[in-house]
Amino acid sequence: MDYQLEIASLISDLTSIPIDRLQFLIKEPTKGVDTDYSINWFALKSHIKKDGNQIADELEQNLQKITGKHHFIHTVSRVGPYINFKLNDHHVFQELRNQIDTQFNKFVHSGFPDLKKLTVVIEYPAQNTNKPLHLGHVRNMILGQTLASLHIFAGNSVHQVNLMNDKGVHICKSMLAYKRWGKGTTPEKRNMKSDHFVGKYYVTYGKHELKLREEVANEIKQLDEEKKKPLKEQDSEKIHRLDIVIQQSKYGKLIQNLNDLLLKWENGDPDVRKIWNKMNSWAKNGFEETYKVFDIQHEKVYLESDIYDKGREIVLDGVQKEHFIQLEDGAIIARFNKKGLPKEKVLLRRDGTTLYITQDLYLANQKLKDYNFDESIYVIGNEQDMQLRILFELLAILGFTGNNVHYSYGMINLKSGKMKSREGTVVDADNVVHDIKALSLEEVKNRYKDLSESEMSYRARVIAMAALRFFILKYEYSRDFVFDLEESISFEGETGVYLLYVYARICSIFTKGLEQGIPVPYSPNEDKMNDWTHESIPEEISTPEHNLLILLSKYPITLSTTCTTLKPHILCRYLLELAQSFNNFYHECPILKEEGTLRDFRLSICELVRKVMKHGLQIIKIDVITEM
RNA sequence: GGAUCCGUUGCCCAGCCAGGAUAAGGCACCGGACUUCUAAUCCGGUGAUCGCAGGUUCGAAUCCUGCCGGAUCCGCCA
Numbered sequence: 001m002d003y004q005l006e007i008a009s010l011i012s013d014l015t016s017i018p019i020d021r022l023q024f025l026i027k028e029p030t031k032g033v034d035t036d037y038s039i040n041w042f043a044l045k046s047h048i049k050k051d052g053n054q055i056a057d058e059l060e061q062n063l064q065k066i067t068g069k070h071h072f073i074h075t076v077s078r079v080g081p082y083i084n085f086k087l088n089d090h091h092v093f094q095e096l097r098n099q100i101d102t103q104f105n106k107f108v109h110s111g112f113p114d115l116k117k118l119t120v121v122i123e124y125p126a127q128n129t130n131k132p133l134h135l136g137h138v139r140n141m142i143l144g145q146t147l148a149s150l151h152i153f154a155g156n157s158v159h160q161v162n163l164m165n166d167k168g169v170h171i172c173k174s175m176l177a178y179k180r181w182g183k184g185t186t187p188e189k190r191n192m193k194s195d196h197f198v199g200k201y202y203v204t205y206g207k208h209e210l211k212l213r214e215e216v217a218n219e220i221k222q223l224d225e226e227k228k229k230p231l232k233e234q235d236s237e238k239i240h241r242l243d244i245v246i247q248q249s250k251y252g253k254l255i256q257n258l259n260d261l262l263l264k265w266e267n268g269d270p271d272v273r274k275i276w277n278k279m280n281s282w283a284k285n286g287f288e289e290t291y292k293v294f295d296i297q298h299e300k301v302y303l304e305s306d307i308y309d310k311g312r313e314i315v316l317d318g319v320q321k322e323h324f325i326q327l328e329d330g331a332i333i334a335r336f337n338k339k340g341l342p343k344e345k346v347l348l349r350r351d352g353t354t355l356y357i358t359q360d361l362y363l364a365n366q367k368l369k370d371y372n373f374d375e376s377i378y379v380i381g382n383e384q385d386m387q388l389r390i391l392f393e394l395l396a397i398l399g400f401t402g403n404n405v406h407y408s409y410g411m412i413n414l415k416s417g418k419m420k421s422r423e424g425t426v427v428d429a430d431n432v433v434h435d436i437k438a439l440s441l442e443e444v445k446n447r448y449k450d451l452s453e454s455e456m457s458y459r460a461r462v463i464a465m466a467a468l469r470f471f472i473l474k475y476e477y478s479r480d481f482v483f484d485l486e487e488s489i490s491f492e493g494e495t496g497v498y499l500l501y502v503y504a505r506i507c508s509i510f511t512k513g514l515e516q517g518i519p520v521p522y523s524p525n526e527d528k529m530n531d532w533t534h535e536s537i538p539e540e541i542s543t544p545e546h547n548l549l550i551l552l553s554k555y556p557i558t559l560s561t562t563c564t565t566l567k568p569h570i571l572c573r574y575l576l577e578l579a580q581s582f583n584n585f586y587h588e589c590p591i592l593k594e595e596g597t598l599r600d601f602r603l604s605i606c607e608l609v610r611k612v613m614k615h616g617l618q619i620i621k622i623d624v625i626t627e628m
Numbered sequence: 629g630g631a632u633c634c635g636u637u638g639c640c641c642a643g644c645c646a647g648g649a650u651a652a653g654g655c656a657c658c659g660g661a662c663u664u665c666u667a668a669u670c671c672g673g674u675g676a677u678c679g680c681a682g683g684u685u686c687g688a689a690u691c692c693u694g695c696c697g698g699a700u701c702c703g704c705c706a
Contacts, residue, residue, distance in 0.1 A: 021646085023646095024646040025646080025648095027648080027649095029649075030649060030650070030651075030652080031650080031651090031652065032649090032650065033649060033650090038649085040648045040649085040687095042648065042686070042687075043647085043648065045686095079649080080649070081648075081649085081687095082648085082649065128706080165706070167706095168705085168706055169705070169706070170705095170706070304706090329704095331704060333704090339631080340630095340631055340632070341631085342631090342702060346703085346704045347704095348704085349704045350704065351704085353704085355703095355704070355705080355706090356705075356706050381700095382632085382633075382699095382700070382701090383699095383700055383701070384700095384701085385631095385632065385633085385700080385701070386631080386632080386700090386701050386702065387701085387706095389632090408633095410633090410634095410699095411699080411700080413699090418699095443668070447666085447668085463668090474641085474642095475640095475641075475642095476641090476642080478633080479633090479634080479641090480633090480634080480699070480700090481640085481641085482640080487639085487640085487655080488640090490654095490655075490668095491668050492654090492655085492668060492669090493653090493654045493655060494640095494641085494653070494654045494655090495654090495668085497668055498668075498669090500668085501666085501668055501669075502669095504666075504668095505665080505666060505669085508665070508666055509665050509666095510665095511665095512665055513665080516665095569641095569642080573642065573652095573653085576653075576654090577652095577653085580653080583669060583670065584670070584671090586665080586669080586670080587661090587669075587670045587671080588670090588671095590664080590665070591665060592665050593664080593665075606665095627666085628666080628668075
């Protein structure tokens, strides 16, 4: 039961203030105030033309009449400008108790409004095939995957797809370096993960280019400055001279080689295609290994090399329909007249070749054809906000049906600054997983000396992935954050490990209970629900118990909010609060040492927390373990 | 220069959409709790001009305006 909504409903009946307005006015109290929900009657004044005090008096009196021993509101009281509501523990517990057996699925969905089920396409992480995945991709993958999970939970039909950027100048850079310095070696011969092998050559190229560029840095700078001047003031002779110097430098020749390679690829040169195929398959095989670690599965992968040239017809058709404009030199552009958008955007080059945006137009249509979606989500970093705005605007101009959403997440920066893959200053996805696993294995070994190797590494793996996933998801997705392996991946405090620990603790209580012949709701070893029909509740409920009950009752609405806002951090914050609240309860309230109703009541609370914790973690794709 | 986002304690981070009680957590630091259901834990403490200045309001971290500081974007690149 959503008590916040119920209270809003009660007040709505008494005041005829619309309930959808009232539910935002019912607040959870700040720390230290002994109440469960409250409303400030000042906030009601703008809705009823009465004296505030009078409103509060009437409300309080009327509410007093209906609340009481059997009502879900136990007490109503006035403190200053607030009307406070304390819920009835018995009522809350009885409501929750139903889910211990068979109603759990109904319970977790009970916060959802009855909406039409949607078909949703989620595209991520759209990486390039020139280098291995890095921490930015990790955030992308984990967010994309979690979005899918949230939509599936909400009952929507989800299609997870990827766009593999497997052609273009970036992969040519790796190819060029490999051709020049690779000497035909392979990842196997070098004993390297194959995508790292490809990435090595990308970095080699980047460093080489940077070195050569320095030789003509001065000329490039001068050229840039000259070109920045208004057209009339430009010294065309100087520009020409600088151009020649740059072109004839080693740097210029390298760039020329790169462009030649790209052109050869476009023309289908067999030798170039052969090496391209080889390097791409190395890259893709490497990605597959990493995907396995993160359990990433795509229903379909669109390849840029397949579709880069498509979308031309859409653009030409757009010209026919006078949406776009063909310039004298042959280029096709779109003009915008909207704040925040550029004046114009080129859609086809003057030589008729396509651009990335051309392909985007095609892919948006193709996804609609393939899935007839209601919503298409692009999980892409916020540095591409403008590109996506332009794309969506173009689609709108073309009368595109279907809702496009840019899930714009923030960048991960390092203490040392921004991650730059061409300079090799990135946190590699595989390495970061490896490091966290090593860290958690050490912790497991410290605690258990006599576990089997496989059990130890299993636990270490679950713990490590929990730590990493939760670390990414606990931040509001749109915000940038700074990553530092030492400080960021901790197993203490607000971490995934903290949540796992609560789960393991509860399991441990149940295991101990079973050993002592005490009936418990759940058997961790067999992963089995027991016959558990406990219904009674002690006369006196302690504060930790009360807090847990209230918190548990908020789970459905938390899930619903998380799903409708697509903000996983809301669920993460809830689970942390639940874990804190449980740990407080754990230390304050003995369980197995008690007897009768009190023991059973507390065991029931444990089971509720266990179930909600497991469910919540499942939603964010974190596995649990029963012992740690 | 223009556009978008951001600025909350020594550090990290929630709250802002929908204004209301003493600004919530975590890290670090200080003190306390393991012969008692797992101390990867708990309890207590120190620590905040919510970037600055105005405005609206009975009331502003939250809304509005201006300023300062930071990030990103503004390619016939991807």
